Amino acid sequence: MKHIEECLTFIHDSSSMFHAVENVKKKCVNFIELSEGEKWQLEKGKSYIVTRNHSSVIAFTIGKYMDDLAFNICASHTDSPTFKLKANGEVEANHALKGNVEAYGGMIMNTWLDRPLRLAGRVCIRRNGKIEEVLYDSKTAVCSIPNVAIHMNRKLNDGYVYNPQNDMMPLFSSTLKKGALKKRICEDLNIREEDYISSDLYLVVDEKGKVFGLQDEFFSSPKIDNLESVYTTLMAFLNSTNERRVNIFAAFDNEEVGSNTKQGADSSFLEDVMRRIQKGLNYTYEEYLMSLSHSMMLSVDNAHALHYNHPEFYDGNNAVYMNEGVVIKSNANQQYTSDAVSVALFTEICRKNDVPYQFFVNRSDVRGGSTLGNISTSHVSIKSIDIGCAQLAMHSSVECAGVEDIEHMIHACTAFYDSNIHEKDHQWEV
Template identity: 55%
Template sequence: YSFNVAASHSDSPTFKIKENAEIEIKGKYTQLNTEGYGGMLCATWFDRPLSIAGRVLIQDDNSYITKLLNIDRDLVLIPNVAIHMNRTVNDGYSYNKQIDMLPLFGGSDTKAGDLKKLVAQELGVNVDDIYGTDLYLYNRMEPSIWGANEEFISSPQLDDLQCAYASLQGFLNGFNNKSINVYACFDNEEVGSGTKQGADSTFLYDVLKRVNNALGKTEEDYYRALASSFMLSADNAHALHPNHPEKTDINNCVYLNEGVVIKSHAGQKYTSDALSIAVFKGLCKQAEVPVQFFANRSDSLGGSTLGNIAMAHVSMNSVDIGLPQLAMHSSYETAGIKDTYY
């Protein structure tokens, strides 16, 4: 037997709220103290409705219970500085995350502790029962389908929820009686994957090993299964930018609505090699899905993804794929309508 693995990631660049959150400004404003999570395009976070979501740990007798939180209303905003006060901003500006990127939470009636009171109210618990939080900002703008022929979609967090969604649909609809289908959605890819729930952990290894043991297989069976297994490392790819075609490789560049992207890198930032590319091309041909090829310009560094990190713990043939998009790591990204279906 073997494993068919489709791996993606769930996180996107944003801002995490610090424990002591409220900052009072001259008794008239209350900001929230945040720090950056991942490499975001800071300019895209200004002047738009934001709110707060995450998890809260509640004490319940002698245990702690996790409650998910989404304050489902426009709650905070990061205001820009007027151009009259920053005349050279359009000539290039270096954003300071401790100064420029703090969201406005309230006016003079807001006091320290009000955020925790709001969280408690949303969850229907007492403030004193809150023992821990992982809270983040998120963009409240609704997704938009647009273009001359309605061929584009813009939305927060397309990287990498677009691949995560498509992979999940494939997992739910697919069946193979010779292999075990595995849907792997890791967290913390945007900050290096080095967490217990990231690709650079034993999580995938542990799950596959436990599956092997539950089937009554031996350790030798497990290693043989890995040797014949295959993984799709699915993370979005940079489409050619219409204003800056020079930013991409001259002929290994990709476009919206023209198919799934196969990503390669000589320095092995991507897992794709001739064998895995051939297998994936064959699958796409059977499914009548077009493929595109992406490589970084040889004189510039590109990003990496979760595939080669996960393969350091669970070695199997793997190909790095993705869907083409514009404005990666913006708070509002753009992709092609057709590519999700592909």
């Protein structure tokens, strides 16, 4: 229970990917903030942080006693499925002011109905003759998406298909007119309406996570996928004391929509940072390429726990369970990056540090999802393994996971960050 309340607070306060990055920066106390648009001056023994698009972040520490260059990397993602407010996001119809939104990512659509919702993200404004980007969170529920009563639609319990344009528009007011939402945002930001330029604003379930279960063994919260991974890898990164490596914490945006953006795992962000570290520490390009054979990445994104009501969806011999350890995910078609070598290295680290682990593989007749690991390693060719915490209700507006697994993941990732992996003649030292 050591980290559960802090994790739930971190998730609640990270109401958008922009807020998640800001909260990461707040926890990286005394880190030197770098800008991609300026020259970097790096030193051994120092810690640094850099963002891209303010929705992806990479923090790194450089070991004080490094001889050879090598990287230990944990990567996760800041975004979760939700609904984004369109550019012309206010609509008057049928005595209601409703929001005009579009789906972001693959959510379980009906779980967004009948919940109080906030609005959060970023707004670009004019201030002092310049364009400025500011964070926005309505702080209180400003809308909801009410269901149609069963009396009006008798098919609701018979597999009703929700239409995102017709069924998922949130209700903001029954009395206010078009323009009221923009006015509210400007009042909250203390700006004139004519200084509002553009925005990236998303619906957020206005609910802080809670612990539940007869033994307080589970927790329920929005955005567990994948802010639990952001939190646990960040805690491990900050707990590590490796003086002989470059430790990297990376959290990318846009995993839920394919990662192929300038700030996603399919961008140059990670490679750019690694190359600038190489150059800033005066290693040659060949030494950088040599370092990759001694480097490794943990791609950390949550996994599907066996659903107690529907075991038929799983391969029973490769199913995983909440509170039973870190999940190692594998896929023959390389949707996950885990292979025999990366699994051997990671499980050896876990064995030495008494961290429980378990293995997940999909049913052979079920197409599984993918994550950011194989995308990142297509840009930076290093050993990688896909891991995560077991959870239920993935991509629901409110998800479920195990309390103990927060500790398991922090312990595993801390041990990884403290490790020094070396390869020679197809033999590895951990």
